[in-house]
Amino acid sequence: MTTGVAARTAGSDWRLKVVHELAPLDSSRAKQECREIAMAAKQAGLPRLSEFLSANSRQARFLRAVFDLSSFMRDCARRAPDMLDWLFDRDVEELLASIHADIGRSVHAEDVSEKSVMMTLRQLKLHAHFLIALADLAGEAEPAVTVRRLSDLAEACTQAAVMFLLREAHLQGKLKLPDPQRPTEGSGWIVLGMGKLGAHELNFSSDIDLVVFFDPQAPAIIDPLDASELFSRLTKRLVRILQDRTEHGYVFRTDLRLRPDPGSTPLAIPVQAALLYYEGRGQNWERAAMIKARPVAGDREAGVNFLKELQPYVWRKYMDFAAIADVHSIKRQIHAHKGHGEITVKGHNIKLGRGGIREIEFFVQTQQLIAGGRFPELRGRETVPMLAELASRNWITAEARDSLAKQYWFLRRVEHAVQMVADEQTHTLPQDDEGLERIAHMLAFANADTFADALRRALQEVERHYAALFETAPELSSGVGNLVFTGDVDDPDTLQTLQRLGFERPSDICRVIRAWHFGRYRATQSAEARERLTELTPALLEAFGKTRRADEALMRFNEFIAGLPAGIQLFSLLQSNPGLLKLLATILSAAPRLAAVITRRPHIFDGLLDPALLSELPDRAYLAARLSAFLEAAKTYEEILDRLRIFAAEQKFLIGVRLLAGSIDAERAGRAFSDLADLTIGAALEAVLEEFAVRHGKIAGGRVAILGMGKLGSRELTAGSDVDLILLYDHAADAEESDGEKPLAPSHYYTRLTQRLIAAVSAPTAEGVLYELDLRLRPSGNKGPVATNIDAFRKYQNEQAWTWEHMALTRARAVAGDDALCGEAEAEVAALIALPHDKTKIAKEAVEMRHMIEEEKPPRDLWDIKLVPGGLIDLEFIAQVGVLTGQLTSGERPIGTGETLRRLAPGFAGEQARQDLVDAYSLYLGLTQMIRLCLTDAFQRDDVPPGLSDLLLRSTDLPGFSVLEAHIKATARKVRAVFDRLLRS
Incomplete structure (x- = not known):
């Protein structure tokens, strides 16, 4: 090895910091072993090491313990004591860097051969292995550093072997490398x-798992037809170089079984064939395996490109909960096969056993x-950093993150200790007392009992x-009771169980569930779907049993799955997430209403699984960002309109779920529904303008603005509201027609444009309707043109508008279109409202309008909250009259009814009256x-859906339904009394 340590100073300090004081199993034996290694050092011409080992320093005592506890470390030091001597002059990190450099140089020698590469890699790997283990046992290197060092070592050795094989193939004319000096x-x-x-998480005596592909179109390949055989032969030689045992040991045991269909595919697979396999036949466990895939050798750029192409397979657009069941079943099979059913210490498998690394x-x-399909930051390879990312996205708690990270690194230390004893690929703790004591000492525990306690915890x-995370549903099923749905006859014990759970018609419930098991619906036709639903059934019955009318809830679920095209994803999802089931x-x-949405769009459950759903407020910025991302891939006009419908339906559903769960209140829900309408109608207007201009061109100076009226204008939309709009336009004074292929006069142009917008928003398509539009509040109502010039709007409102039209204007708000024209329209509305109005006349006409509504549309019952005397219309009329007649406290003009009522001037409504109105609203x-x-139809007092009455009571904080009804009656009386006092007097 080229270490550059020829100049050695006898008095230099040993460069390994010993943090852990290890104790040998047998002190006298440890001293004897250390003396033997000191003698070997002396014979090898290493006097300072010999002297160092004979001393009684902290480092020497540490080494005695290591040599006594690990036969592998003792044998390495005995064969090559110079590895210890190097540490007088360089620290471990420097030595490892030098070894890596030597590995890289080993394949560049002129006389290099396969035999020499095998020998050099084995020797250098042994040096690095010894130093990495020494730093780990000393506690100088944390486990995270150790696994990174081991992974980098394996990568360097693999890359060196690949470079040798490629250069040799080039010299033999089998490849034509673009640059033989950079063969990969x-x-x-x-x-x-x-x-x-x-994942850069290799353990001390680990196999390395490799998957090998090749690109037949790469520049180096001479004949693409021969490439499969060539690269398969090279891969076979790569494995031999790395794992064959020689007199110098081995480099790394190598496993190629993670490649596609390993029983019938060559060792190296063309990238296109691999992509076709993964996309068409890939299994969920293979998706999980690909999370950690990383180019470690060969053509890294090609490897990165291959993984990019594979991303849609690994990271699905929609959350894939069938994968959970598959992975969990693998885990259960491991437990069953390996016999690791209980947590033990002696003989426990640290990797595969209960509570283990796996x-x-x-x-x-x-x-x-x-x-990962929705959140790219969750696509990392390393375990502990991904725990942190999961916690930052609220998928797991901070406590789970910290606990699992701590125990992960502790278990990795235990795993390394087990393997460092004799460099064996084992994850099983010793069965005997002495073996367990040895592991305890290697981990710096005082004794085996202390270690065993820590390990159990x-x-x-x-x-x-x-x-x-994984086992909630199976645990649920164990405590429910007898549930048998086979055969044609009801099981008596099952009927009792269903009654105990809260079902009033248990025999009907049995009949429904038997229909599931017989595969009578599309969602239950596959055997796997029926198995998932069978596993889920106990939890389903418990969840529906807790609703106030369990039978109806389950029957609705039956209707829900009857309309599903497939069921396995949904059933797997619910089994994995009890909170979602509830x-x-x-x-x-x-x-x-919400049930109908999820029946049509089962994948909408993806949004419900986001842990941030109930904590993130659906404000305008939130919705705008998501709409922008959702429309990004839309290319054509039709795609944009379809995506707008999908987005609006899903976001209405998710806003509703937040309201249902109590994470937002009714006022915030109204703003969210309104913001959603603003954004989607605005996007539809942009698409229509662009599409319309393709054929008809544009009008010189043409501008469009949309005024939102009614509940849209006041930002009080509900889940079922239609949308009141007025479309205003303006253009250059001298514009006579548009400049397109089929020119139109301005009035005709904007009329046609508005009709196109109406169709774009309200015409039913396969994705439903975006919004039902109502344009009756435009000047002249249904008799007037659907699009109004801003000047005509101004003139009409000043000269011809009725009182009710000015009252409607108090809720007008520009929601989309040209910014400047929107500003002009809002300024015009503000000016109209600010004009002096006859207070007596306005109040009188408001009362007459209210009377006419009562005559023509009397309320159905108390629950017709809009129309009932003292209901919402009374409140809206009071607010609108207050705005028109200037009966508000100073400040900007409020838009919403609630804010307007709060701002009524004391001279108009006294403090108590104002509070009564605000409370009523x-x-x-x-x-x-x-x-x-919750409902698509009118509220029927005698047929309240199960659970809705509870939700209504929760929203009002009242104890019972009769109390709620009495409260509504009393509130309506108060409102009507204030209405009469303020407007009839």
């Missing part, structure tokens, strides 16, 4: 490190599979977190938002 570049030979090598890795990888902590039960028992808004969220 352009070679097309891709060597991916998998598993712990790919559970932490699976804990991370499964969540990466779920969320670590394993139990890991198992606790793992079980919480939310689904609430939706199906209380909210038919809050009550009505909360009830209306929840009812419109």
Whole structure:
């Protein structure tokens, strides 16, 4: 080895910092072993090392313990004591850098041969292995440093062997390398490190998992038809160079079994064939394996490109919960096959056993599979950094992150100690007392009992977190009771179980579940889907049993799955996430409108799984960012409109879920629904303007603005609201027609444009309707043109508008279009409202309008909250009259009804009246938002969906439904009394 340490000073200090004071198993034996190594050092001409080993320093005592505890370390020091002597002049990091340089140089010698490469790599690997182990045992290197050093060593050795083989193939005329001095570049030979090598987490005596591909179109390849055989032969020789045992040992045991279909594919696979395999036949465990894949040797650029092409396969666009069940079943099979059913110490498998390293890795990888498609920051290879990322995204708690990270590195230390005893690829703790005591001493524990206690705590902590993630549904099923749905006859014990869970018609429930098992729906036709649903059924029954009307909730779920095109994803998702199952039960028992959405769009559950959903507020910036990202891939006009419908439907659903879960209140939900409408209608307008201009061109100086009226204008939309709009336009005074292929006069142009917008927003497509539009609030109502010139709008409002039209203007707001024209429109509205109005006349006409509404559209019952005397219309009229007649406290003009009522001037409404109105609005808004969220039809007092009454009580904080109804009646009486006092007097 070229160490550059020829000049040695006898008095120089040993450069390894000893943090852990290790104790030997047998002190006298340890001293004798150290004396033998000191004698070997003296015979090798290393007097200072001999003297150093004979002393009683902290470092010497550490080495005696190491030699007594590890036969591998003792034999290495005996054969090559100079490895210890190097540490007088360089620290471990410097020595490892020197070894890496020697590995790189080893394949460049003029007389290099396969035999010489094998010998050199084995010798240098042994030197590095010894130094890495020494630093680890001393505690100078944390486990994270140790695994990185081991991984870098394996990568360097693999790359050196690949470079040798490529250059040799070039010299033999089998390849034509673009640059023989840099043989890997352009070679097309891709060597991916998998598993712990790919993640830079290699253990001390680990295999290295490699997968080998090649690009037949690479510059170095002479004949693409011969490339498969050539690279397979080179790969076979690569394995031999690395793992064959010689008198110098071995470099790394090498495993190629992670390649596609290893039983029938060559050792090196063309990249196109590999991509076709993964996309068409790839298994979920292969997706999980590819998370850690990394180019470690060969043509790294080609390797990076291959992994980029593979990304859509590994990181699915939608969360893939079937993967969880697959990975978890692998874990269960490992337990069954290996017999690791309990947490033990003696004979426990640190990697595969309960609470072991594999559970932490699976804990991370499964969540990466779920969320990595949506969050690129969760696509990392390394376990502990990914725990941190999961915590930062709220997928796991900070406590889980810290606990699992701590135990991961502790278990890796234990794993290394087990392997460092004799350099054996084992993960199993010794069965005997002396062997366990040895491991305890290597880890700096006082004795085996202390170590065993620490290990049990670590394993139990890991198992606790793992079980919480993976094993909730199986645990649920164990405590439910007898549930048998086979055959044609109801099982008596099952009927009792269902009654105990809260079902009133257990025989009907049995019949429904038997229909699932017989595969009568598309979602349950596959055997795997039925197996998933069978596993999920106990948890389903518990969740629906806790709703107030369990039978109806389960029947709605039955309708839900009857409409699904497939079921395995959904069933796997629900089995993996009990919280989501509980939310689904609430939706199906209380909210038919939301149930209809998830029936049509099952993948909408992806959004529900984001841990940040209930903590992130759906404000305008939040929605705008997501809309921009969602529209990014849309290229055509039709794609944009379809994506707008999909986005609006999904975001309405997610806003509704936040309201349902109580993470936002009714007022914030109204703002969110309104912001969503602003953004999507604005995006639709942009698309229409662009598409319309393709055929008809543009009008000189043409501008468009959309005024939102009604609940959109006041930012009080509900989940079921239609949208009131007025479209205003302006253009240059001398513009006569548009400049397109089919020119149109300005009035005709904007009329046609508005009709196109109406169709774009409200015409039904395969993705549904964006919004139902209402343009009746435009000047002259249904008799007037659908698009209005800004000057005509100004003139109409000043000269012809009715009082009710000015009242409607109090809620007008520019929601989309040209910024300057939007500003002009809002200024015009503000000016109209600010004009002096006859207070008596306005109030009188408002009362007359209210009376006419009561005559023409009387309320159905108390729950017709909008129309009932003293209901929402009364509140809106009071607010609008207050705005028009200047009866507000100073400040900017409020838009929303609630804010307007809060700002009524004391001279108009006294303090108590104002408070009564504000309280009434809050009550009505909360009830209306929840009812419109949950129901598509009118609220039927005698047929309240199960769970909805509970939600209404929660939103009002009242103890019972009869109390709520009495409260609504009392509130309506108060509002009507204030209405009469303010407007009729």
